[in-house]
Amino acid sequence: MLKRFLMSLMLLLPAISLAEPLMVEQAVPGIYVHHGVHKDINVNYGGDIGNIGFIVGSKGVAVIDTGGSPKIGERLRDAIRKVTELPILYVINTHVHPDHILGNAAFKKDHPAFVGHEKLAAAMALRKEAYLRNQPNWVGADANGTELIPPTLAITGTQTIDLGGRTLQLTAHPTAHTNNDLTIFDTTTATLWTGDLLYVERIPAFDGDLKGWLKVIAQLRNFPAVRVVPGHGPVTTDWQSALDKEDRYLSVLLEDVRKAIKQGKSMEETIENAAQSEKGKWVLFDIVNRRNISLVFPIMEWE
Numbered sequence: 001m002l003k004r005f006l007m008s009l010m011l012l013l014p015a016i017s018l019a020e021p022l023m024v025e026q027a028v029p030g031i032y033v034h035h036g037v038h039k040d041i042n043v044n045y046g047g048d049i050g051n052i053g054f055i056v057g058s059k060g061v062a063v064i065d066t067g068g069s070p071k072i073g074e075r076l077r078d079a080i081r082k083v084t085e086l087p088i089l090y091v092i093n094t095h096v097h098p099d100h101i102l103g104n105a106a107f108k109k110d111h112p113a114f115v116g117h118e119k120l121a122a123a124m125a126l127r128k129e130a131y132l133r134n135q136p137n138w139v140g141a142d143a144n145g146t147e148l149i150p151p152t153l154a155i156t157g158t159q160t161i162d163l164g165g166r167t168l169q170l171t172a173h174p175t176a177h178t179n180n181d182l183t184i185f186d187t188t189t190a191t192l193w194t195g196d197l198l199y200v201e202r203i204p205a206f207d208g209d210l211k212g213w214l215k216v217i218a219q220l221r222n223f224p225a226v227r228v229v230p231g232h233g234p235v236t237t238d239w240q241s242a243l244d245k246e247d248r249y250l251s252v253l254l255e256d257v258r259k260a261i262k263q264g265k266s267m268e269e270t271i272e273n274a275a276q277s278e279k280g281k282w283v284l285f286d287i288v289n290r291r292n293i294s295l296v297f298p299i300m301e302w303e
């Protein structure tokens with residue numbers, strides 16, 4: 001009996017310890033993107049819901065976001081190693097949300113510069129305790145080894161980094177999706193990584209300043225980009241339309257909540273009714289729209 005148990009355990013072990021490199025697509029030469037699945041951040045979301053990836057120059061690699069656990073980060077690292085042996089010089093975080101940064105620890109052994117918005121370090125410090133407390137609920141045993149690693153290179157305004165024959169323009173934006181949103185523009189291929197400043201297919205989640213976000217959307221339109229890698233959803237060349245769609249949802253949300261407050265409606269009532277004209281146009285609409293309203297309403301009450 002015991003022997004049979006041990007035998008079956010041994011059969012199971014390789015399956016548990018082996019993790020495949022993440023699937024990545026080469027969007028354009030030197031730019032690789034892994035697409036997570038559209039799931040809400042809640043119990044057992046698994047750490048793999050956003051777009052993460054890397055850019056390869058002649059001197060080395062820049063990682064853009066690391067996923068929601070060291071395991072996902074490690075699998076991204078394995079995907080990089082299938083493409084190139086060049087050193088990993090930079091690990092760039094687009095913003096503080098756990099699905100984008102909690103894989104950072106997997107890259108410590110590469111001694112990269114960790115790069116983020118000038119306000120990212122403070123945002124990480126503020127959320128550290130809650131993120132580490134929730135992490136086992138979010139990703140189970142993959143929570144092992146999770147660390148919040150703040151930037152060693154903090155970006156103010158627009159700064160460039162050089163990967164060897166390839167310049168990345170990093171821009172720290174005013175408060176929008178969060179107060180620490182950073183975009184990455186690859187000048188070689190005119191590819192813009194927006195982080196969660198742009199959602200495609202999946203409903204935008206609010207955690208910053210709604211009016212600020214609408215302003216930043218208008219500014220993003222000025223990038224001479226041919227294609228965009230959004231924070232969630234497919235890579236798109238039709239990115240101006242994607243910004244239109246996002247602008248429309250956020251504007252409707254703003255208007256509906258403003259109207260409800262003016263009419264003296266309660267938050268509970270507003271959660272049921274605001275932005276319902278957008279239902280059916282987004283993945284995860286019900287759960288995330290409610291959460292957005294519950295965050296926007298108390299802020300706008302004091303307008």
Ligand SMILES: [Zn+2]
Pocket residue numbers: 095097177196231
């Ligand atoms: Zn986010």
